[in-house]
Amino acid sequence: MPNNPSYIGHRERIREKFASAGLDSFLDHETLELLLTYAVPRKDTKPIAWALLKKFGSLAAVLDADPDQLSQVNGVGPATAQFLKLIRAVFKKYSLSEVKERITIRTPQQVLEYCNASLAGKQEECLEIIYLSVRNTVMGTEVIASGLIDRVAVSPRKIVECALAAKAPAIILVHNHPSGDASPSQEDIELTRDVVRAAELFGISVHDHIIIGKGSHYSLKANGKI
Template identity: 55%
Template sequence: MIKVYNIYMEKPSYSGHRARLRKRFENAGLSSFLEHEILELLLTYAISRKDTKPLAWALLKKFGSLGSVLDATPSELGEVPGIGKHSALFIRLVREVMRFYFLEEVKKRKEITTPENVVDFCRASLQGEPNEVFEVIYLTTRNTVIGVERISTGTIDRASISPRKIIEQALKRRAAALIFVHNHPSGEPDPSAEDRALTETLSRIAAPLGIAVLDHIVVGKGKFFSIRANSFIKTKKEKV
């Protein structure tokens, strides 16, 4: 008996939709995309042979926005039915690539003179972190970026900071100035009394070594607070 196989397999209904999404992106970027469509497109590169639209809507329903989806941890993403470890790690990778990109942009700047010069990186780096994170930007005498280092990852409301470690790293990198950046997971960027005290302590320790503390930026949800801009610290060029 001769077996006959059907070689004309019907394509799944979603395959055409995936192709159209990719073509739209190829032709015009994401400018015309809605949030759920961006997530659909993103998931097509992590999930094969499956309609990603229901997953995109499920993610938005749970987290509320595209930004919140990208800020979620892999374990949180895995709570959505249909989002496996591979997909969760892929979404996390996208966010980490964003962070790396903004860091490179900061390094390309010829000079950092205002909080706005670094706030995009700060948001990409820290916004959405479930715990309080403290980072230091090391600069030259001309305020160009030498490097960025994550000093501490703390609990939901407190980070353990070692002034000695920060100063040691600044000297090792031959930094002439520092900018501190940390997040408030609660969403409100107003600095606490502890934040201000830490800034004063670090400024006092760094000054005799010829290292200036230019700013301490606190990042919240869509907002930031510059301690320098609000006159809580002064640089050598400013009159008290």
């Protein structure tokens, strides 16, 4: 009888390690190896994991990458690329559900985890609205604009119209800076102030505008910009 390929034993060991201890002791490459065992049949996933990390730099960057970028790595086919994107999408939905289950949202920190899950790592700038009830519970979210890396073209009127359509008495604005620097531009500040003024006419409160960078964030409310 021929011996089983060595990777079969490695798959079993890494799954057993996760079953007994979770991911806390896993390094990035081990986490990727484990994920890939569920998407890549009959192959050693270790070299694929290392190749992904070499190309993208980190586990987070791998999960943020587009499927066509992932598919450029040897051993990563379309199905595997979609699987990795699914992991990222599931994390986003989980983070949103965690936010929705909170009784109230009173500080930017309470929504930051969702904001990072939703927008961190995106390669184009996006503007998202978090709709809040009168008790500051999350009613829903909506990405209302996306564009080139250096700007998002959206009007205060559109933002207010979206809030009215959602029947939301309060909102939080969130957008990302793909450059990595979370500091607001003058355009960001002026847009936010225009939205605040326009929303007030309809009894809608703008609780904050949070900008997501790479490993950082900026709250216009906390920094006295609105």
